Amino acid sequence: MEAGTLSPRRELTPVERLRAAANRRPAVAAAAFLGLIVIVLVGAKGLHDVAQTGLIGLSLGAVYALGAVGLTLVYAILRLVNFAHGDFLTFGAYMAYLINVTWGMPLVLGILFAMATTAVLGIFLERVMWGPMRVRGAGVLQLILMSIGLALVIRYVVQYAWGTEVRQLDVNVTDTVSFLGLTIGRTQLIVIVVGIVVLVATGMMLRYALLGKRMRALADNLELAETAGIDTSRVILWTWIFAGGLAGLAGVMAAAVSDVRPELGFELLVIIFAAVVLGGIGDAFGALAAGLVLGVAIEWSTLVIDARWKILVSFVVLIIALVIRPQGIFGKAKSI
Amino acid sequence: MTGHELPVAITFAELGSIGFWTSVGILAATYTIFALGLQMNVGYTGIFNFGQAGFMAVGAYSMAILTTGGPEGEGLINFWLALPLAVLITIAFGLVVGLPSLRLRADYFAIATLAAAEAVRLFALNARSLTGGNQGLIGFGDEWDSVSQTIEGWLESLGWSDPETLFPLLIVAWIAAGILTLALKVVQDTPWGRVLRAVREDEDAARALGKNPFMYKVQSLSIAGTTGAIAGFFLALNLNFVNPTEFEPLVTFTGFAILILGGLANYYGVAIGSLIFWTIFEGLRFIELPIDEQQVAALRFIIVGLALILLMAFRPQGMFGKREEMVLGE
Numbered sequence: 001m002e003a004g005t006l007s008p009r010r011e012l013t014p015v016e017r018l019r020a021a022a023n024r025r026p027a028v029a030a031a032a033f034l035g036l037i038v039i040v041l042v043g044a045k046g047l048h049d050v051a052q053t054g055l056i057g058l059s060l061g062a063v064y065a066l067g068a069v070g071l072t073l074v075y076a077i078l079r080l081v082n083f084a085h086g087d088f089l090t091f092g093a094y095m096a097y098l099i100n101v102t103w104g105m106p107l108v109l110g111i112l113f114a115m116a117t118t119a120v121l122g123i124f125l126e127r128v129m130w131g132p133m134r135v136r137g138a139g140v141l142q143l144i145l146m147s148i149g150l151a152l153v154i155r156y157v158v159q160y161a162w163g164t165e166v167r168q169l170d171v172n173v174t175d176t177v178s179f180l181g182l183t184i185g186r187t188q189l190i191v192i193v194v195g196i197v198v199l200v201a202t203g204m205m206l207r208y209a210l211l212g213k214r215m216r217a218l219a220d221n222l223e224l225a226e227t228a229g230i231d232t233s234r235v236i237l238w239t240w241i242f243a244g245g246l247a248g249l250a251g252v253m254a255a256a257v258s259d260v261r262p263e264l265g266f267e268l269l270v271i272i273f274a275a276v277v278l279g280g281i282g283d284a285f286g287a288l289a290a291g292l293v294l295g296v297a298i299e300w301s302t303l304v305i306d307a308r309w310k311i312l313v314s315f316v317v318l319i320i321a322l323v324i325r326p327q328g329i330f331g332k333a334k335s336i
Numbered sequence: 337m338t339g340h341e342l343p344v345a346i347t348f349a350e351l352g353s354i355g356f357w358t359s360v361g362i363l364a365a366t367y368t369i370f371a372l373g374l375q376m377n378v379g380y381t382g383i384f385n386f387g388q389a390g391f392m393a394v395g396a397y398s399m400a401i402l403t404t405g406g407p408e409g410e411g412l413i414n415f416w417l418a419l420p421l422a423v424l425i426t427i428a429f430g431l432v433v434g435l436p437s438l439r440l441r442a443d444y445f446a447i448a449t450l451a452a453a454e455a456v457r458l459f460a461l462n463a464r465s466l467t468g469g470n471q472g473l474i475g476f477g478d479e480w481d482s483v484s485q486t487i488e489g490w491l492e493s494l495g496w497s498d499p500e501t502l503f504p505l506l507i508v509a510w511i512a513a514g515i516l517t518l519a520l521k522v523v524q525d526t527p528w529g530r531v532l533r534a535v536r537e538d539e540d541a542a543r544a545l546g547k548n549p550f551m552y553k554v555q556s557l558s559i560a561g562t563t564g565a566i567a568g569f570f571l572a573l574n575l576n577f578v579n580p581t582e583f584e585p586l587v588t589f590t591g592f593a594i595l596i597l598g599g600l601a602n603y604y605g606v607a608i609g610s611l612i613f614w615t616i617f618e619g620l621r622f623i624e625l626p627i628d629e630q631q632v633a634a635l636r637f638i639i640v641g642l643a644l645i646l647l648m649a650f651r652p653q654g655m656f657g658k659r660e661e662m663v664l665g666e
Contacts, residue, residue, distance in 0.1 A: 081443045133649065140443055141384055145596065146648045148589050152641030160634035266585075270454050273447050281444070308462045315455040322448050323436040 034293065037300070045303045052182050053299040059188040059257055061295020062195025066250035067268060068275035068287035069202055070243030076219035076282035077239050079140060080130060083147040085247060086269030087154035092118045092248030093169075093255035093264055094158050100170050107171060111252050118248030122240035125150065131236075151266065159262040167260040169252070191253045198249060199288050202242070206284050211238055219282060271298075271311070274318035358500045360614045362574050365509035368610040370567035371591045372516055372603065373560030378592075379601040379657075380524060381556040382536035384446040387433060388564050388591055390453025393583035394429045395565025396572040397460055397467055398422035403476035407468035415479035423565045429456075430561035431554065438553045450585060461580040472579030480573055502574070509570045513607060516563060521603045523559075532556060586637075593640050596647050599657030608656065 012020070041050045071085045095117045096110035129150070133143060175186040184192075206212035214235045217225040226232045254264060275294050279286025294314055301313040370392060377385040402418035405411055413421075437448035460467045467473060487504035500506075523529050534542040535549040542549050572578045590613075598609025620636050627635070647654065 081446070129645070129649075138648075141446075142648050142652055144384070144443065144446060145592060146645050148592070149641040149644030149648065152586075152589065152637050152644070156634040156637040156641065160631050160638065163630055270451050273451065277444070277447065312455055312458050312462075315451050315458070318451045319436070319448060319455075322440060322444060 041300060041303060048181060049303060050300065051180075053303055054296050055182055055184050055192075056188065057296035057299030058292065059184075059191045059195075059253075059295070060298060061292035062192055062199070063250050063254045063257075063268070063291075064271055064275045064295050065199055065288050065291025066195060066246045066253070067272040068279065068291040069199070069284050070246040070250075071272055072276045072279065072282055072287040073215065073219075073239055073284055074243045075276070076284070077215060077222070077236065078130065078134070079143075080147065081140070081144050082243075083144060083269065084151040084154060085243070086265035086267070086272065087151045087158075088118050088121065088244060088247035089251030089254060089265035089268060090158055090262060091121060091154055091265075092251030093260050094162060095248065096252040096255065097162075097167060097169060097260050101167070104170075107169060107252075107256070110169070111249060114248040114252045115245040116248075118251070119241045119244035122244030122247075123237055126236065126240045131233075155262050155266060162262070164262060169256050169260060171256045185257075187256050191257055194249075195253060198246070199292075202246065203285060203288060211235070215239060270318070271314045274314045274321070277318055278321045354500055354503075356618070358502050358506050360611075360618050361506045362502060362509055362570070363618070364607070364610040364614040365506070365513045366567050366570040366574065367591060367594055367614065368513040368607045369509075369516055369563050369570065370587075371595045371598075371606045371610060372513075372520055373563035374591050374595045375600070375603055375606050376520060376524075376532075376556050376563075377560045378595060380529070380532050380536060381553055382442070383438065383553055383556065384442050385449050385557060385560055386446045386585070386588055387449030387453035388560060389583045389585060389587040390433075390449070390456040391426050391430060391561045391564030392568040392571065392587065393453070393456045393460060393578075393580075394561075394568075395422050395426045396568030396578045396583075397473070398425040398565075399569055400473040400476045400572060400578045401466060403479075404473055406466055407464070407471065407473060415476065418476075419569060422569070423562055426561045426565035426568075427558045430557050434554050434557040438550060438557065450588075453583070453585065453588065457580050457583050460583070467578075467580075470580060472577045474577045477573055477576055505570070505573055512566060512570070516566070517603050517607060520559075524603070528552075589644075590640065593644050593647075596644065596652070596654045596657075599654030600652075601658050602654075602656045605654065605656035609654065 038050065067085065067089055070088075071082060074080055074082050074085070092114040095114040096107065098110075099105050099113045100107045100110035129146065130143070133146065138146075171187045173185065173187060176183050177186055177189050206215065214225070214230050215238070217228070217230060218232060218235050218239075222232060225235075251265060254268060258264070271294065272291070275291040276287050278294065279288070279290035294317065297317065298310050298313050301310050305313075370388060373391070374385060374388055377383050399415075399418045399422040401409075402412050402421055403415045412418075433449060433452045437445050437452075440448065461469060463469075464471075484501075484504040487507065488499050488501075491499040491503065524532070531542060531547050532552055534545070534547065535552050539549045542552075568578075571582060575582065594609045594613045595606065596609075597613055598605030598607070617636055617640070620639070621632065625632065625635075
């Protein structure tokens with residue numbers, strides 16, 4: 001690239017011009033690419049199928065996005081790649097199961113309890129593990145291995161308590177809602193609506209609320225934020241509350257549209273990582289958008305390939321994203 | 337089982353049986369080979385390979401598919417020819433994964449390799465006509481069985497009247513583990529091995545000396561792929577089948593627990609870590625607790641997780657690792 005500026009000016013080929021434009025505005029390029037796929041799919045499979053699978057995809061995407069926002073926030077602020085984040089989802093799902101099925105109370109209470117307890121779990125771990133390790137100047141990779149140990153502990157404590165049995169939350173799985181010729185399960189629709197409302201609220205909080213601004217300040221430069229008089233340990237606690245709460249909610253939603261099992265969260269982790277990387281690691285808005293897009297893309301893929309391959313699609317997306325644009329769709333090129 | 341008058345009791349009789357130690361020994365040897373590659377990657381090159389279970393899967397499946405010709409196959413090629421071919425396939429897979437992802441920062445590389453390994457497992461689960469799906473593959477071990485019987489014959493001629501069926505596998509697995517440990521140790525002391533450590537310590541310095549860190553990382557990953565594939569062969573021969581559930585990310589994490597337990601940047605530590613790990617892990621079965629079998633299984637992994645956390649917090653260099661060669665704490 002540097003060589004190009006030295007050599008005499010020459011006309012760029014259309015391909016080069018396109019590539020340069022795509023690099024200047026990656027989000028626009030991604031949207032254009034997505035739009036192209038939609039047009040091709042609609043042409044080949046019809047509008048109804050594309051809209052129907054896209055709608056189902058949104059219910060998956062809402063779960064991915066909720067999981068991804070928390071994971072990416074923790075990374076941005078604490079430089080911690082938390083491999084235990086998937087198991088936060090599992091923990092939340094079982095907390096909701098406890099309230100909703102074992103004690104027979106409404107699912108809404110179960111959701112609130114799951115969010116609260118997962119947030120408390122996040123704070124507890126910050127106090128006993130992550131905080132002390134940061135003080136001792138632990139390396140990124142040391143923390144990754146600790147988070148893997150933690151993932152095992154959470155998953156198998158859950159398995160110890162509840163066994164490997166596949167369980168169901170007490171949700172309505174038979175009722176469907178029809179509109180505009182599309183059909184979707186009532187629970188799935190609730191998941192989409194709740195997910196998108198919470199995601200928009202989180203986005204607004206990060207953009208406009210003082211806490212959100214402080215979080216972004218910490219993400220930019222923790223020391224500088226501290227010098228500027230921000231109570232960083234307080235913001236870090238709030239980060240865990242958000243990451244834990246959103247993970248708890250995502251866990252319950254994932255369980256509501258599938259089932260409750262000890263592997264639930266860990267199986268979602270790679271897809272959530274895909275959303276985080278696609279959105280630009282540490283970029284909460286990116287993770288949010290990428291999670292939704294990924295959910296829809298996974299469901300769309302079933303129009304073209306056998307449904308049993310659909311999870312592989314997210315892995316392929318992750319690997320391609322890492323290869324061509326590791327800084328994410330919206331990220332600026334920096335040292336990765 | 338006896339000993340119900342006490343809530344906690346250990347039945348020592350089982351701990352003395354040859355069957356128990358044979359199975360522990362085979363697992364320990366398999367995971368020694370598995371983690372030797374991780375040692376080269378993590379301990380000596382400073383790259384975080386979280387996809388070792390994927391390499392193991394590619395090696396084991398390639399061997400099984402080449403030998404049997406798939407679930408309905410009539411047999412394709414000879415088992416002994418399938419082994420080196422499977423290693424080459426695994427190395428090729430390692431290149432496909434490594435060439436794009438080794439350019440990334442360490443944490444991205446960890447995520448990419450984990451995703452690649454999971455992609456392999458999901459592929460094995462779904463490509464039923466090739467891999468048998470969740471039924472797995474069987475019937476690749478005939479050639480090995482005849483060798484195993486020959487070794488059993490020798491053991492009998494040495495005066496062991498009724499040798500353990502798996503004892504020959506134990507012997508061969510440990511011979512392989514020993515040879516690989518020594519080979520890696522020798523390689524590490526060559527100029528090539530010293531450049532590897534230079535890459536770990538300071539990539540820019542290595543580059544300034546005219547070495548290409550990227551190429552060294554690729555070679556290091558290929559060697560890890562090789563040991564992963566060989567570990568996969570022993571896993572497959574031990575179980576007599578290959579199945580997607582044997583290659584979950586948990587396997588890689590177990591390898592990391594062994595690696596850290598034995599200590600980073602020490603090839604001999606791997607075998608010791610593996611022996612200690614599997615003795616404790618399998619021995620836990622004999623502690624009679626007032627809980628059911630499923631809970632014991634869960635408890636074992638809770639202990640692995642806690643051990644990983646505590647080791648990382650208080651002794652990240654493991655038992656025999658060198659603090660000054662730490663790659664984790666920078």
